[in-house]
Amino acid sequence: MRIRSLIRSILGPRLLFIYIFLLSTFIAYTGNGQVGSGPYGRDITVYAATLTYLSANSLAIDPFTPTTVYAATRSGVFKSTDGGDSWRAVNTGLTDLPVASLTIDPFSTIYTRTWAGGIFKSTNGGDSWIEICTGLIDRDIQDLAIDPVTPSTIYAGTWYGEIFKSTDGGDSWTEGTGLIDFPVTSLAIDPSSPTTIYAGTWSGVFKSTDGGDSWTQIGTGLTDFSVDFLVIDPLSPTTIYAGIWSGGIFKSTNGGDSWVEVNAGLTDRHVYSLAVDPFTPTTIYAGTRYGGIFKSTDGGDSWVEVNAGLTDLRVFSLVIDPFTPTIIYAGTQYGGIFKSTNGGDSWTEVGTGLTDLSASSLPI
Secondary structure (H helix, E strand, C coil): CCHHHHHHHHHHHHHHHHHHHHHHHHHHHHCCCCCCCCCCCCCCCEEECCEEEECEEEEEECCCCCCCEEEEECCEEEEECCCCCECEECCCCCCCCCEEEEEECCCCCEEEEECCCCEEEECCCCCCCEECCCCCCCCCEEEEEECCCCCCCEEEEECCCCEEEECCCCCCCEECCCCCCCCEEEEEECCCCCCCEEEEECCEEEEECCCCCCCEEECECCCCCCEEEEEECCCCCCCEEEEECCCEEEEECCCCCECEECCCCCCCCCEEEEEECCCCCCCEEEEECCCCEEEECCCCCCCEECCCCCCCCCEEEEEECCCCCCCEEEEECCCCEEEECCCCCCCEEECECCCCCCCCCCCC
């Protein structure tokens, strides 16, 4: 029997709702996270000196205008057009709050998933939103991934181990086959061969080479199968990084067939986010639970702390400016959002105008 059916049969619909609510609240306040990632555990309340009430669950950068940044919060979506210095709410049509994550396709279409269990879409920079859930049997979405070559193709991973696919920009969805009944925490698409998809789950890593029609479990060398996030090297897509719950970072250079641990210098192995420099992918940033931000310039072989100016060392999200990769945004649990313009050497808090903000996931 599927896990979803078993839980529903035991709890009933009303108790099931309470169970999921309490479970997601517990995970959120313990600070689980993904680049990506990672989709559950993104809603952590924070207080910052210059911000009234801050809980930013996700940040996303416009691919054409990287000074335009979006933040998903308990109060909806906020938008900045000046690199995070100031923000305004953009929630027209967004009926489900809070918002859990944001994902932007190559043409600046924005997708959100909400804690209430819906997916919304905006084609006008967040000025208005429409719900796109037709065919989604399970709305407990944990991650979204967009085909970079054909962005009308989108994948959605769920808490109950299903992966849904849309080929019309989210207007309709169909359920895939071949995966198991464990939470799908992260989805990553090979940019050079977008029918190749990786799924991080609580039972390890799965791979599809046919656009999600079938899946095979991979992961030789992984010492823990609780995968929080997957990140692909944009220039060498057979190189993949996996964040393991309390196990640090693992790396594969052969498309996921085998993995090695890459944690030298990483003093905090509760890694919640990872960002790869798009021009120099051997430069990587890792956000951790208590140790702040670490940087590697050798593809993860060694790591050093880069926390100057960072007043909160619980970093749940990282995102890199796609045009100027020395500009990085970091979301923290209690300190709000920070920005670096020098490759992480120093950080400054940003966020004027945000009335709700605690950044725990920063997908591009």
